[in-house]
Amino acid sequence: MTFYEVTIIIIPTMNQKLRVIYVSAEVAPYAKSGELADVACSLPKYLSYLGMEVSIFMPKYRNPEIESLPKEMIVSNLLVPLGEKKVKARVFKSEQGKYDIYLIDNPKYFWRENIYGTGKGEYLDNDERFIFFSRAILEFLVKTKLHTDIIHCNSWHTALIPVFLKTHYSHKSQFKKVSTVLTLHNVAYQGEFPPETLVLTGLSWDYFCPEQLSLGGKFNFLKAGVIFSDVLNTVSSSYKRAILTEKYGFGLEKILKSRKDVFFSIRNGVDYEIWNPETDSFIAANYSPPDLKGKKKCKRDLIKEFGLSLNVKTPIVGIVSYMTSHKGFDILLEAMDELMEMDLGFVMLGQGDEKYENSFSNFQRRFSRKMAVKFNMNPALAHKIAAGADIFLIPSLYEPCGLNQLYSFRYATVPVVRATGGLEETVTPFNARTLKGNGFVFKEYSSKAMVKALKKVLAYYKKPQIWQKILMAGFQENFSWENAAKRYARLYHNALKIKRGG
Template structure:
């Protein structure tokens, strides 16, 4: 990475703030520009501390949006402005409502991707002056949302094309159950909304090359997964027995991820001859519950309240099944990692989980996991029971592992869909 020598200046709160522009090249062909402004971004966390959001987030990301537009305005090649989530959404609102400020970007097309509607960038109206937008836009048709400023709406209202991270989630957010109060916008803009699955970087998540796991393995010889299971059992102090089904989870510990459901089902689940390991951080009540569960079930339950990249890889490789009982899941990536590692997902059929996990049918040998739909402990346990039944049949389980490990969810597939979207926009 190198400093380009370029600075961009943005006036905010009666003063001028400058950002330095850095650049680097990825994969020897993709040039990336980065905006450095230590006043706003040289912090221990991205958006919030454990105590809560940074108080100046509205100013931070209003600055970021305007700095990005100033940078783009000095380039001669932009065709598409593609912004992601509330942190970048304001750039599209500024571009579309103030074209006179950015004349060199008059022909640029705009795409906005939302990854999780639970995060909208809500701020009190007294911070409107930081946005440099016409006060008339603080309205239900603009960025107002139940008396607050909603940064996310800057992208949802003004972008020419909207995407989200799975086809099913694109349908779900049009309903009151999943729309977080914005379902009306998605209904109005349904013709401009498309769901495109996230992809997996198989250079990072691949059991054939993974440097973190006890034994590398492939779909051609999944039996080489066994040492990974033994190593994981040892790491968590569990009984080392390859015949005991080992269930894993790597996640934020939140209600969105279904941990209230997992808590409701855990005691009954552990009455079976199974083991369970968990890696993650999140809400204090969930952290406390699972730490207590590990103490109550020594030798059966292992819990690490943290996020450790190496241990996440070890769980993906060492577990037999991977639990994702999400209340909602826009896309999900860990179920895709699990498929590649032959660690069979047990998921709630919502969002991207519904798009990527197909119930295994022992009669036909088709499918790559196990699904349930009602957000109920009984439905979750029934799905686990189906997985455990197939686990006892080694031939069926091998077929299931092969189905999972040979599925292709690489970024190349997702990237081609984005390219097609860009090309359609540029032809309009």
């Protein structure tokens, strides 16, 4: 036991020896669907600040952000096993200073308008796309003999990498001491596919059983990763507790419980080099609370950007989110008529399920003077909303961590959230008696509870002295990735210890 404790203590001095391969289907600002992209953008950078050698691997999507990225082709003909055939990939490298980005290129799989699908549903070949992506990374590592200590996988899209390492690549000496970490960002998304998808992996049908790759008769990518990864973690302690229950485990709770000895939680952080109103280049004016003159300019700019006809004194509620039921869009839709009767403006940025996009388009036509929606994930607009809105609404049914409430704190925008997961962990309800608290929280998942919370926050908006206290309480919070990265460093060394039996 003493040896184990000493190992944990000396971890910070060992960071320079670690070579981390960080794998994600999305990385901001090059490709973004949700908060995973923000994490994949910032965590590797902060790991590199600790002295680690970090390489990010992502697909080479066809979009302006990636096309404009300085890069060079380093492999022109990588043959990737896919079922009984081999499919060609190209690999590009972009040096980012402290870390590198490797882009896996195949136009058939990645030259598409969206990452995972459209508002009508996911791409029908997502199984093939991400099996190809995972195998391509491992084939590249074999071809280049790139030294690796940790392969950090994220969500279902990359969850087969640990499976392949312990099957197809188990005989490769370069991987014998490599440890895998799988981060569970949202277990509602598991990558469930028909049994015949297994053929694309080249694995024996012996693996398609409830003890390994199948769940409910389907090939479940995330379950496979949970079973085969050396270490698991998720993005808040509240969410970790939640997904060990039947209600929020989505069928994985028993498997996660069986792996409790290697299952950890590390809350996501904020990259204050990107999300900082004092230096933010996306916003109309820089500012630093308690001086909010710049924020007023940002509010005017937001009103203009979204084409609203509002007085600058009217409170604006902002939302930046993927549009789906688990993000609370069903109760939001139910409440919209009542919200539009209230003295407020409403701006929304996001994309997602077609039914929500159509419904909010209709509301925008009906209430164009005070409500507007933009159906994209434009990073500049996300920053403009954080800076220009007065209130940030996150009505999620469940929320593994949440980052927008953390961004809101720094931009002196008051979050109104439902008490779930990381939202409950980070937002302290304002107490009128003690005048303590950094936001507003409602517990019941209903439109009624959400509207009640918004009415409460609007009442305090009209009390400038109290409002200022709430703003400053949020601004003074510190959720920097610097602290979270140090915890990941300890997690990586723990993973290596588990893998290598040290």
